[in-house]
């Protein structure tokens with residue numbers, strides 16, 4: 001018995017990093033997964049990985065900050081797997097610059113992917129749940145950069161603080177319909193953060209891994225909490241932000 005048996009979950013940015021870990025864990029817990037990913041090859045590879053392990057998955061490629069793509073994720077869940085139970089909004093990018101050096105495009109691109117990229121799949125899911133008179137679960141991806149601040153991330157931190165606020169408001173709006181909305185603030189070593197980790201810390205991690213110790217920074221570590229927040233076992237939890 002898995003936590004998500006017979007459930008259908010959409011995970012955005014699921015082609016690599018934290019999103020890949022979330023997609024694999026949701027599938028391992030029994031869910032059929034819509035692997036939403038900008039990079040078509042990466043998305044297909046994760047969908048295939050799930051299928052090879054005996055799970056069910058479909059890859060949908062495109063930009064989740066585009067409303068046609070966001071709507072197509074819910075459509076894929078319904079058409080391929082018969083419904084939608086949870087959405088994990090995870091897709092994101094960085095364009096770090098201090099504010100004085102930040103271009104209009106650095107600002108717009110980051111705010112667009114994170115805020116529109118969270119709003120549009122959330123709206124599509126809430127509309128589907130409303131039309132079908134049922135509840136569901138939403139997990140959004142904030143960051144300590146938004147909650148505490150981080151040098152050089154004015155665009156990203158502002159977007160991530162916005163995501164935490166958005167999640168709380170969605171929790172209020174969804175409460176009567178049985179829709180939960182929670183956010184996570186993860187930390188993991190991925191393509192996004194590899195260059196940000198000081199060499200000394202990377203060396204220490206490599207030594208710890210060579211000794212067979214637990215990989216504190218593995219992106220897969222984020223996934224168990226997210227799978228729980230996608231499940232009905234967490235129906236009493238909403239409007240929270242979890243550091244992971």
Ligand SMILES: NC(=O)c1ccc[n+]([C@@H]2O[C@H](COP(=O)([O-])OP(=O)(O)OC[C@H]3O[C@@H](n4cnc5c(N)ncnc54)[C@H](O)[C@@H]3O)[C@@H](O)[C@H]2O)c1
Nearest residue numbers: 013016017018038063064090091092143187188190191192
């Ligand atoms: N890694 C960390 O320590 C950390 C910390 C705080 C928050 N986060 C957040 O976690 C999430 C995942 O980050 P990660 O570290 O796994 O990064 P990553 O770069 O390894 O993976 C992000 C994935 O999202 C995809 N993506 C980007 N824009 C997209 C779009 N518009 N549409 C569809 N897919 C898109 C990318 O192609 C990539 O596969 C992001 O929202 C990030 O801001 C990460």
